[in-house]
Amino acid sequence: MxxxxxxxxxxxxxxxxxxxxxxxxxxxxxxxxxxxxxxxxxxxxxxxxxxxxxxxxxxxxxxxxxxxxxxxxxxxxxxxxxxxxxxxxxxxxxxxxxxxxxxxxxxxxxxxxxxxxxxRCTDRRRFTAWPVPEERQAHLARIANHWGARAVALTDESERYIAERLVRRAHRLQWADPDARAEQAEWRDRGGEDGIPTDALPPGPDLVGGHRNRFQSAWDDRSAPDLEASDGLLVLFDTDDDPAAWLRAGEGLGAMWLSATTGGLALVPLSQVIEVPETRAAFRTEVLGSLAHPLLLVRVGWRSTARPAPVRTPRRPVSEVLELG
CATH class of the missing domain: 3.40.109.10 (NADH Oxidase)
Known part of the structure; x- marks a missing residue:
């Protein structure tokens, strides 16, 4: 035995x-x-x-x-x-x-x-101007699929145009929403365990109304608001829009992120387009042909090796999140 x-x-x-x-x-x-x-x-x-x-x-x-x-x-x-x-x-x-x-x-x-x-972390600064080959984007999608998620690279010019338009629309709608602004402010400069330190946000063109713009992505790192022609775009999607699909998509995202890190690529989620009901519905019909639900849009590009390492966001101690039975 x-x-x-x-x-x-x-x-x-x-x-x-x-x-x-x-x-x-x-x-x-x-x-x-x-x-x-x-x-x-x-x-x-x-x-x-x-x-x-x-x-x-x-x-x-x-x-x-x-x-x-x-x-x-x-x-x-x-x-x-x-x-x-x-x-x-x-x-x-x-x-x-x-x-x-x-x-x-x-x-x-x-x-x-x-x-x-x-x-692993996301460089919130702009990517380099080198385009990400379609095969590299397809490889990241396959990595996510291997983990049970569904992902596809948006390489068609018309799909990219629609996606970029919807990203900008979602950004404007969230920035105009006082409740959304209050919620993002609640998670800024909270201390050394969670939230987003202001120092981790990109300066320069990301300033909006004199304040650093945090609505480029709701995830733990920020991106530039404008998508460049050299950026790759991938969408995580599913025929279901339920907790099981969301958890699978998260596993696929983690797998893509790890693969991007080992391959010299940077990855940034663009979540607002899914968070705003209007743009989420438009993305489903105009990009996915009403055949699936978009769960997260991701942009990917080459990270610069000439710049210093990006500022990392803090983490809670393990003692706060792990209970031993």
Missing amino acids: TTTRVVPVETLHRIVEIATRAPSVHNTQPWRWRGGSRTLELFADPTRQLAHTDPDGRNLLLSCGTALHHAQVAAGVLGWQSRVARHPDPDRPDLLACLDLSPGPPPATADETLAALER
Whole structure:
């Protein structure tokens, strides 16, 4: 008779430490974890949901999905295989996933992957002028698809034009909404554990009305408001617009982000176009032909190696998000 080895507490701590470096909407970090002898459970934290711009919890679950992806990859490089049950209890919608951990050999690329997980962040400054080849964009989409999400690169000129127009429209609508402005202000300069430090926001052309414009993306890092011709555009989508689809999309986003990091690319979510009901509906009909629901638009480009490293956003200590059973 054989028994499964108990996962050391130090390993659970390390997995969660890496997982919580994942990006999240407004750097809200809306997750909680509970570790057992052989399991690690992921919960949504509704107290960190953005009630005005994310009333359905779409971005909240996308955020948790990126952390779920990072947790699985982190477990693998630390020598633990994970079998994941998503939404295992219909009576507990906040329980998003349960990872059943068992010993397994780490991948040959463990060191490279771990380094990429630790340095992952978004450069909020403009990308370089080098265009991203369509094949590189398609590769990122395939990475997301491999993780159960659905993604496609928008390379058709007319699709890009429509997407860019809708991004600008969503930006204007959110900037004109006092409740949306108040919500984003709540998550600025909150201290050393969450939210967005002003120093992490791009200066110069991103100034709006004398203040740094934070509506280029609602995720933990900001982008320039104008899309360049050299930027790649990808959309995460699904035939369903429900919590299961949102969690899958988050896992796919985490996978794309990690692949972009290892490949010298920068990735920035453009979430406003999905957050605003008007532009989300228009994107569905005008870009996706009413065949699927858009869940997140992402732009990708080459990061400059000549600039200093970007300012990173803070993270909450593991002791605040991990409960040991």
